[in-house]
Amino acid sequence: MSEHRIEVAGVEVATQHYIGGRRVGSASTFEVRSPLDWDWKLADVARGDASTARDAVTAAEEAFPAWAALSAKERAEHLHRLADVIDANVERVAQVETVDMAMRLQSLRERLVHRGAENFRNYADLAAGYEERVWSSKGTENRVIRMPAGPAVIITPWNAPWMLSTWKMAPALAAGNPVVLKPAEWSPLSASILADLADEAGMPPGVLNVVQGIGEEVGAALVADPRVRRISFTGSPEAARHIGRAAAENIVPFTAELGGKGPLLVFEDADLDAAAKKAAWQYDDSGQVCLAGTRLLVQDSIREAFLERFHAYVDTHVLGDSRADDTTITPMIHPDHLARVDGFVQRARDNGDRVVRGGRVRPDGGLFYEPTLVEPASNDSEIVQREVFGPVLTFQTFADEDEGVRLANSTDYGLSGIVYTGSRERAERVGRAVRAGTVWVNTFLVRDLTAPFGGCRISGIGREGGHFALEFHADLKTLQILDGSTG
Structure with a gap:
């Protein structure tokens, strides 16, 4: 095995960048450790810098003319092979992702890795099936044409790295834009495997590039880089503000998904058992x-009937190794x-919020936090208003529909919401x-890949999904031809 390839969970993984169809090193590295056992160092991974970034954008820029010149159907053939x-x-992929990020192995095997393949197929077919809008107006024939925009930078977070990388890259590639993917430094290994799979599938050099490293670097x-023509980011509002300033400097469209604080x-009149079970499932991952x-x-x-059922379902959770079938958290x-x-939880305690259950790091070791429920003293409490991004839920009650909606809309976020009711009206x-x-109403996390996805307020700008993502990655042209002026 090459010194730049290591074995992770029985799988060979490259530790270098993937630029222009080949592996490229850096002068320095950073450590990747497993959440399953923090003493388990998985790899020393190449740490990119400004020079690495320039090289990756150059590779994408050089690949752009030939990739953009292909028809959407020809690009679709490449993506279907991938x-x-x-x-x-x-x-x-599943074995590496589960030790790198600690997602449940069973979920990766059964759904999430296949979702990556589905992303590429879905966007390939949508792009290939695009029908130009054609109409007559003021003595001219008009057409709306999608033009590939140019190199796209994709920056993904550490949670669900495989699924989110493929979800963001697929529409860019299908639209005709070569990609530079920068995965999060806490979970970069599945992105390296994706580069190998793209190589195996015969993807042209420079069309798909992977650069590892620290975000600030x-x-x-x-x-x-002014040669970048699209930026797609998922992460924090703080990081998005920095990216937005860079994008504005170069007049580059960017889309950002920045987290949420979803109401349930x-x-x-709801099915209480179904609602309580789904609420307890919010501790997943x-x-x-x-x-x-x-x-x-x-x-x-x-209130009491719901809490009784909720606590009973939470009690069935099993905190354990991601590779074990019975693990749920x-x-x-x-x-x-x-x-x-x-x-977040300790400050909530100090500020007078009541911790109903959980509220501590599991004492027997590991990176586990107990499933936690907090009843805030006020809707203005930090624990209500800021994204915790952990197994921590808050509990509040409301008198009627108007108050429920008011509370639901009372944070700065706006990514998602869940409603349980027995009334269609x-x-x-x-x-x-x-x-x-x-x-979602009476369900959760049911996704149609053609539907728009994104947030309001500080949860983000722009929309991904279906034709919304393909339009983002395209420059739209209106072609007008005077009637009767051509044979």
Whole structure:
């Protein structure tokens, strides 16, 4: 095995960048450790810098003319081959992702790795099936044409890295834009495997590039490069502000998904058992899910009945190794993030909020935080108003529909919402009234890849998903030809 390839969970993983169809090193490295056992160092990974960023954008820029010149159907053939290679390597990706980020192995095997293949197929087919809008106006024939925009920088977070990387890269590639992917430094290894799979699938050099490193170093250099024509980011509002300034400097469109503080409203006419079970499921992946309904808002009249069922379902959770089939709550990603989550809860205690259950790091070791429920003293409490991104939910009650909606819309976020009710009329009213990019009624996390996805307010700008993502990655042209002027 090459000195630049190591074995992780029985799988060979490259530790260098992937630029222009080949592996490229850096003068320095950074450590990657497993959340399953923080003493387990998985790899020393190449640490990119401004020079690495320039090289990656150059590779994408050089690949752009030939990739853009292909028809959408020809690009679709490349992406379908990549999807086939992914489906043939599910176990390889799943084994690495589960030790790198601590997502449940069973979920990766059964759903999430295949979702990566589905992303590439879905966007390939959408792009290939695009029909130009054609109409007559004022003596001219008009057409709306999608033009590839140019190199795209994709920056992904440490949670669900495989799924989010493929979700963001697929529309860019399908639209004709070569990509430079910068994965999060806490969980970069599945992105390296994706580069190998792209190589195996015969992706042209420079069309798909992967650069590893620290955000403030290589990430900042990537988004500041004036040759970059699209930026897609998922992460924190703080980081997005820096990226937005760089994008504005170069007049580059960017989309940002920045987390949430989703309400989960339960009305007295809801199926209480279903609502309580779904509420307890918000602890999945240790609450490290941007779409989670972390604010439980329950109508006064069903407070005790809901809590009884909720606690019973939470009691069935098993905190354990991500590779074990019976595990339902996994370790957190990093000691720093564990401390951050605990800090939120301890400040809540100090400020008079009541910790109903949990509220501490599990005492027998590991990066586990107990499933926690906090009843805030005020809706203005930090624990209500700021994203914790851990297994911490808040519990509040409301008297009627108007108060429930007011509480649901009382934070600066607006990514998602969940509503449980037995009334179709209320489902429509409340579903429309909750200010969020996605609202589910009597269900959660059911995703249609053609639907728009994104947030309101500080949860982000722009929309991904379906034709919305393809339009973002294209420059639109209106072609007008005078009627009768051509033979």
